Amino acid sequence: MRILVLGGTGAMGIHVTQLLAEAGHDVIVTSRRVRQSDITGVSYAYGNAKEKSFLDGLLSERWDAIIDFMIWSTSEFRTRVDDFLNASGQYMFTSSYRVYADSPVITEDSPRLLDVIDDSEYLATDEYALAKARCENLLFSNKKKNWTIIRPAVTYDGCGRFQLTVHEADVWLWRALREIPVPVPRVMLTKQATMTWGGDVARMIALLIGNSKAMGETFTVSTAEHIAWQKIADIYRGVIPMLRILDCNIEDFERAHGAIWQIRYDRMYDRIVDNTKILEVTGLKQDCLCTLRDGLTLQLRKYLSRNLDSRPVDFCRQARFDKLVDSTLTFRYAASSGFSNFSKYLIHRFIK
Known part of the structure; x- marks a missing residue:
């Protein structure tokens, strides 16, 4: 098949692209920077997939499948959904497990936040989980049914995607490696989390491409294994013994972090997934998926063996976290990173 992957240079996309190429497909991946492929069957289209002329050029061709890893606002997707469906034999839309409301066990039929919550302030936004659900609705209501919706749970990967509750690695790992609380x-930390290795998510996605049972269907692409965030922290600590976590007030934490809706309507829920549907359609087995302990340990060690100083540090946010735990340990790192970062740190740590 001839397959277009939009925004496919992230944790899931890299694995999916390789698997599809290994299966003999011709895969073209959009990228915002110039890349050279070292995988037979994979090539890159340089450009911004949100830029109209670039995307119009791609969609003027016919594709057997389009896999869309882009993050669209509802208004953006509304103008493009027909183009995606018309240009492909199968259009795969990447949604998120975050669309689900609080449920004892998540299945594809579990209620979505958009449909059941009564928080008018939140509903007035187009925040990630709501935007994904609204984009899903545009597919559900379309006359064409050559679409597949996937809802990944939290995904980790050796390229640097490691979450600790709502913290990304550029926050918690940066602090842990410098012995900052x-x-x-x-x-x-008491809430149950479901985290899946990006390679396993990619296998699920690849097995849905060209699969007649996937047309017009929605899948939670995830492992069924779940553990408390505290135990995930313990797994990280097995690789990074200096990781130290300090308790703080939840309201203060929301203000310091900024992702209020994600905290309230995701990380404060127990997230337990029933992945029966995706396993049945792909033929995969749960015991063939990577365990959390083995996967997180292996991928984190893999990441730590690489250069760790390439990603920028948000010293404004780090300063707010220092304030939460009554620390100034980030002070010297901000001071050594230039006047602008140092000034931002001082303002957010001692003034705001």
């Missing part, structure tokens, strides 16, 4: 409300 990481603020996390204790109540969040």
Whole structure:
């Protein structure tokens, strides 16, 4: 098949692209920087997939499948959904497990936040989980049914995607490696989390491409294994013994972090997934998926063996976290990173 992958240079996309190429497909991946492929069957289209003329050029061709890893606002997707469906034999839309409301066990039929919550302030936004659900609705209501919706749970990968509750690695791992305490409300650490290795998610996605049972269907692409965030922290600590977590007030944490809706309507829920549907359609087995302990340990060690100083540090956010745990340990790193970063740190740590 001839397959277009939009935004396919992230944790899931890299694995999916390789698997599809290994299966003999011709895969073209969009990228915002010039890349050279070292995989037979994979090539890159240089450009911004949100730029109209670039995307119009791609969609003027016919594709057997389009896999869309882009993050669209509802208004953006509304103008493009027909183009995607018309240009492909199968259009795969990447949604998120975050569309689900609080449920004892998540299945594809579990209620979505958009449909059941009554928080008018939140509903007035087009925040990630709501935007994904609204984009799903545009597919559900379309006359064409050559679409597949996937809803990944939290995904980790050796390229640097490691979450600790709502913290990304550029926050918690950066602090841990410098022996700076990481603020996390204790109540969040008690919540159950489902995390899946990007390679396993990619296998699920690849097996849905060209699969007649996937047309017009929605799948939670995830492992069924779940553990408390505290145990995930313990797994990380097995690789990074200096990781130290300090309790803090949840309201103060929301203000310091900024991702209020993600905290309230995801990380404060127990997230337990029933992945029966995706396993049945792909033929995969749960015991063939990577375990959390083995996967996180292996991928984190893999990441730590690489250069760790390539990603920028948000010293404004780090300063707010220092304030939460009554620390100034980030002070010297901000001071050594230039006047602008140092000034931002001082303002957010001692003034705001």
